[in-house]
Amino acid sequence: MADKQDVSFKGVKEGLYLTLNGNQDFNVLKELLSERLKSAEFFFQGSDVILDTGDTPFSLEQILEIQQILAYPYGLRLKKVVRAETGQAPKEREPKAKPKRQEPPKVRSERNEEPREPVTKSPVSYGKLPETLLYRGTLRSGQRIAYEGNVVIVGDVNPGAEVKATGDIVVMGSLRGLAHAGASGDSGVAVVAFSLAPTQLRIADVIGRPPEGGAGVAREPEVARLKDGIIVVEPLEGTRWEGER
């Protein structure tokens, strides 16, 4: 039975405090959450969210799903995940100064570049977030994915949509929007798409755009990588990858 109490929002200093009743069926929770957001879309838009999962720990996949529901199209940033039985929002964030390379991949917030780390309050660990985010569906104009790690999109990226990843970006469809791979400076990454026709392509800190009056799009999967500081696009077939990544 769905209950209004299963999903509750509370305004706190840091943003919105979202409590989900972990004993409820996850699919019901998702639906309830979507409904609540829809009814208050503009009120909530752009806020940071602290997710409290109550007594039951959520799986990583579940947290990522919730993050997607919050982010698109409501623009809510999942800031942290807590398990506070008392219902109190934790006041402090855990220190996050670690060497760059060793850091586990983390979901990035929409605008501010601070990594969003699931901070565990009680001795519950969610472990590492996966290195690669899989997104099923088409990214439409105005939608945006930003992820610390790789991003695979099973669908198209339309003009006006953005994909940003610190690792590689793979689009199993047409990439017509903006893609930024290696967003934190890694120049060894690649952007792969079944049809590579972006409005703009960024790899590390290099920005490329298709030539004026473009020569049409290749009818085969292509890969874009940095070579000597220039973005080079080649057919995916026969591409040789240097070393192991």
Added chain:
Amino acid sequence: MSETIVITSGKGGVGKTTTCANLGVALAIQGCKVVMVDADIGLRNLDVVMGLENRIVYDLVDVVEGYCRLRQALIKDKRVDGLFLLPAAQTKDKNAVSPEQMKELMMALKEEHDFVLVDCPAGIEQGFKNAIAGADSAVIVTTPEVSAVRDADRITGLLEASGFSKPELIINRLKPKMVARGDMMDIPGILDILAIDLVGVVPDDEYIVVSTNRGEPAVLQESSRAGQAYRNIARRLMGEQVPFMDLTEKESVWEKIKRMVKLG
């Protein structure tokens, strides 16, 4: 003597963005330093109409939030000198900026440009309030339809309430043939309702669709009738006295050409 002009309409789809792009290009061709500001945050279009979409790195919200300097976000037009575009953000919404921030931005832009053209979003909510903040004058675009004129009237009222003394009117997409047959509102009829100064009439022109899709403003096309109308409006905005085009007579020539093409 620089001026900030907001191009607004209330109703969507009457040609605000097209008007903004064409006036921007026309003014720049006349030698003015022009910047076009896309205030339609979340539904940006001006960059597409100008064919500059793939050059965007920073946008208006980035400037307002301090992620980049104003100069970094300005995109130089690829065809005309002295023309710049400040694009809107696509992944944000209208609430990302406040009227105060827009006012500040307009002041900064005015310092270095002769004309600042603001492409206003449809509607009368936050986006509209942002767009008119910091503008010195307003140009209202309408089409000869009862609904568009109704909205233009509402906008005129709102603008006057916000201290705009003399909004000017552009009647867009007029079909002289239909007016002659009495099937479309005529110019005196529209002016009767709105009672504001007319700064130009743009005839309906299929080339506009072509130019919008190609990202080449019609002003750049010598033969385009709408382009000619926009060139005239630009000169009027600069303070010149330009007689209004004789739409009816030219229309018949146009029709003749069309007929000849069809026959051939």
